[in-house]
Amino acid sequence: MGKKRYSAALIGTGRIGFSLGFDRKREQPASHTMALKANCRIRIESGCDSDATRLEYWHKFNKKSAAYSSYAHLFTSSKPEIIVIAVNEEFHLQVCLAAIHALPKIIILEKPVALTVQDALKLQEEAEHYGVPVLVNHERRFADDYRIAKEYMSSIGTILSINARLDSGLYVYNPEAESSGAYSLLHDGTHLADCVQYLLEDSPSEKEILFNQKITDIVYDEEKPSVVRNVSVHFESTKCTDITLAFSGKSRYFGFETDIIGSEGRIRIGNGIFELYKREESKLYTGFYSLAKDKTIRRPSKTRYFSNMVQNAVDFLDGKAPLRSTLQTGISTLKILESIKESIRKKTE
Template sequence: MSRPPSTHRAAIIGTGRIASLLERDPLRPRPHTHAGWYAADPRTALVAGCDVDADRLAAFGIDWGIADASLHADYHRLLELERPDIVSVCAYAVDRVAMSRAAIAAGVRGLWIEKAVACTVEDGEALTREVAAAGAAAVVDYPRRLEPRYRAVSRWIREGTFGRLEAIHVLFSGHVVHTGTHAWDLLLAWCGPWVRVDADLDTPAHEAAASGDDHTRDAADAARYASALRDGIHDRGGRAHIVFEDGTEVFVTGGAKQYFVFQVDLVFSAGRVRIGNDVWEVATPADSPRYTGYRELAPVDPSTWMSPEDLVGGSVLGALLDAMTTGQAPALSLEAATRSLALGVAVMQAGLTRTTVTPSTLDRTLRIASI
C-alpha cells in the first residue's frame, strides 16, 4: 500500500542493535527498535541507512527493504543524497553530536538520538541550543518514562499515594553513564534537581572479576584506561550516593555482573515499590502475621493502584512527531537528556576525584569517551 505524500522520510545512522537488530529477538516486544517503529507508524517511511560495517548495513537493507543505492557508508552522503525529514542517530556517543549537527545543517526537521546524548555535558548543552536555534525538534531515547508502569510510579510520587518518598536503591549491570543514564533520567523526572553526589568507581580488575572475565586481561584493561585519559575517561561501574533537592536519598549499585539486571526499589513512608525489567511489585501496610498490634508490608496487585492516565503511554517516535507538528518541546527533550548526562558525569567525577560533586562544581568538560 502506498504511503500518503505527507509521510516523513526517515533515515538511520548506525544500523546496529537498538537501530535494527533487536527486532530479530523473538523474546522482545515489537516494535522495539528505531527501524521497527518507523515501519509500524504510517506517518513515517524508512528510506535509508548508514553504517561503516558493510555486512551490518547490507543486513539492514534486507531486513527493511532498503535499496542498495540508499545504503551509505558515509553519513554526509546520506544526508546530501536522501534529504530525510527525520534522522535517527544510533552511532556511538563519541560521534552523536557531530552527526546531529550535520543533520540539522542538512535541513533535517526531526532528530531521534540515542543516549547518552553526548560525551560531555558542555557538548549536550551546545547541541540543545543549536537544535532550538534551527527550529528543529529532537528527542532522546528514554522509553521507560513513557511505559505505563513507570508512569504510574511517577504519579504515585507526585500524588503521595504511598506517603513521602524517603529513599531509592538503583541496581543495574553495566556502566555509570552508558547503562546508568536510564536511571538518571527516571530519578530526575521523579525527584527533581540533585544537590550532591558521592561515588566509588570500579577498577578494571574489579570489573573483570565481577563479570567472570579472565584475569589475564587485567593488565591490558589497565593500560587501555590509562591511555584513554588523553582523549577522555572510560565509562565504569560503581556505587553512588545521591541527594536530591526534595530530600530523597538514592543509593546506586551499578557495575559488571554475570547477569543482566535493571531494578529500582522505592521506599515510601507508607509503602514500597520495586520496578525493573524483571520485577513489578507493590507492598502496603497490613496487620502483621507475626507480631500482635504491629503492621508490616504486604504485597498487593500493582494494577489495582494504576489509573487510566498511567496507561496512556505513547512512543518515543510519537513524541518526536508531536513535537514536529506542534512546535512544543517534547518530554524526552535534549535538555532533559543533557541533565541526565550531567548526573552520570557527576557520579564519574565524584568517583575519579574522591570528592563530593555539586551542580556548581560539576565539570561540564569532563569527557566520558567510551559510552
C-alpha cells in the same frame, strides 16, 4: 483525506538501529527500524551506515528505502522530516551536528546525548539556534510500566529513600575508554540516572534533580588500579534526602532495578521487576501496619517503550504533545554521570 505521513532517515543500522528487532526474547519492536516501520504515520525513506555489510543486511529488509554509505551523501540527496541517530556514543556530536544543519522537523537521538556535558551543550546550542527539536531515546520515559510507577508515587506518601542499582560484567569506569564511552557508567548507567530523575521530576523542564553527590564505596580492578569495578554514590534532592546509585562491574549477570521507599508504600521496578506495595493493617501484629502488594495494578504485558517513543515524536510533529525526553533531560542525566566520574578521578589521583 488520511493523516500526513512523515519521512524518516536512519543513521546507524547496527543493534539498536536494526538487528535487535530480531531478538525473540525482547519485547518488540526493539530497534529504531522496527519501531518506525510499525508506525503507520512514518515512511522510512533511507538508511545509512559506513559498514557495508550492516547496510546491505538492513537494505535487504527495507528494499523500498534508499541506502547510503555516508550521512553527508544522504543529507545532500534527500530532506527527511525525521532523522534518527543510532550510532556509537563517540560519533554523536559530529553526526547530530550534521543532522541539525540538515534542518529536519525533529531528530531522534540515541542515549546518552554525547560523551561529555560539553559536547552535549554544543548540540543544545546548535539545536536551539537552528530551531531543530531533539528527542533523546531514554526508553524508560516512554515505557508504560514506568509511567504507572510514576503515577503511583503519589500513593506511597513521603519519599524516604531511593536505591537504584545496575549490575553487569562491564567495567563501571575505565579512563582508557573515555574516547569511546565503552564503560557501564555511561553506556547503561545513563538509563539508571535518568529513570531516577524521571520518577522524581514534576516536569521534563526541571534542570537539577539530584545534587550533593558523595561516593560511599568504590572498588578498583585488582590488575588495573585505575579501572573501577564497583561504585556506590549518595545523592540528595529536594524531593528525597537519601538517594543511592550503585554500579557493579563484577556481576555475571545483567540487573537493573530501582527501589523506592515511601512513608506509606513502596515501588520496585526494573528489568523483569514490577512490584507496588501499599500500607494496610498488619496481619501479623495487632495495632501495627505492614506493606502488602497492591494487586489492583498489574505490570502491562507490553511496556511499548519503543513504539511509545516513536509515537511521541509523531504527536509532537502533529502539535498534540510535548516531547517526553529532551536534550535538557539528557544533559541533566549526563551531568550526574560526569559528577561521578570527577569524584572517581579525584580519588585515584
